[in-house]
Amino acid sequence: MTRTKICGITRETDLDAVVDAGADAVGVTAAVSVDTPREVSVDRAADLIAAVPPFVTGVLVTMPETVARAVELVEAVEPDAVQLHGTLDPDEIAAVGRDVPSKVIAAIDAESDSIEAYAAAADALLVDSVDEQGGGGTGETHDWDRTRELVTDLDVPVVLAGGLTPDNVAAAVETVEPFAVDVASGVEQEGGVKDQAAVQAFVERATRARVEA
Template sequence: MTRVKVCGFTDEADLAAAVSAGVDAVGLIAGVTVETPRGIPLAEASRLAETVPPLVSTVLVTMPADVAETRDRIEQVGPDAVQVHGLDPEAVATLGDAPADVIAAVDPTDTDLNAYAEAADALLVDSIDAEGGGGTGETHDWERTREIVDSLDVPVILAGGLTPGNVAEAVETVDPFAVDVASGVEREGGRKDHDAVEQFVERATRARVVP
């Protein structure tokens, strides 16, 4: 069954609603260099992470300048996993001993996907913008991402433009380890639509993969 990560929480009510809907992971965006209504201070990310119950993973989504800054942010927030944007494969590899799983955010057209797959615990395939950030709300070539899933021996998380309306098709096409959504389940920037979150989880987890 495909796992579900909902990203970009800014308050406890939305986070609790997502947990009740059955998400596997929640993403907290902090320490990023792009403008986003989902960004929160690192201290707030730490506070929200502490409210997440056992068996639901917390993911710090961040854009660090280097490995040292990544380690500092992991220590400050204490997530189960860190999703890094903007680090090269060599930098990602040096985080192998960090006290959190490492998810590398990549574009499906990247030429160094093999290197990222060897360095990270998982890949998040997203539509990356010119500044290195994801969360563009745009879909990408799902057939290309299916090729990545089939060719790389690493969990692949599908992101980019997913909504309750298209997530089942995305799962059936790509067969990802997990799907990730932020703006696709929002009623406004940074605030989740609780009904949309429930629909997204239900449709993602019930979708059947096409052989």
């Protein structure tokens, strides 16, 4: 069964709705270099992550410029996993993994030429449609057939992101068969505010899709 992560949580009410919908992971965005309504302060991120209940994975989504900064953020927020976007190269991703207790997810552009190197360095890959600054949340899909090849060829879990919504997530799961799917803007009423009905529909359709395929 494909797992689900709902990203860009800014409010406790949305966190509760995501957990109630049955999502496997919750993403909280802090310390990023892109302009996004989903960013919260590091202290706020720590509070939200602390509120994630047992058996649900709390993920810090961030864009550190150095290994030291990544370690500092993980120590401050204490997430179960940290999702790293931006400029860290595979060796630096591996260094973060050695220095923190959290699992490390490397967020990469679906068109990257360094996918295998990042796969060797991280605990999981999040394959996204990214902007020029390396940030996700663009709301754009990418070549799912290419990502399907990654799922087949790589030994690490592959998380599919980029332009997913309740309307297309079942097709995405059936095409790619990823370890998990990740959504932020695709289940929002407005920037940073989740649509609870959309969250519920996304989780239900993602988790049912592969069983029915």
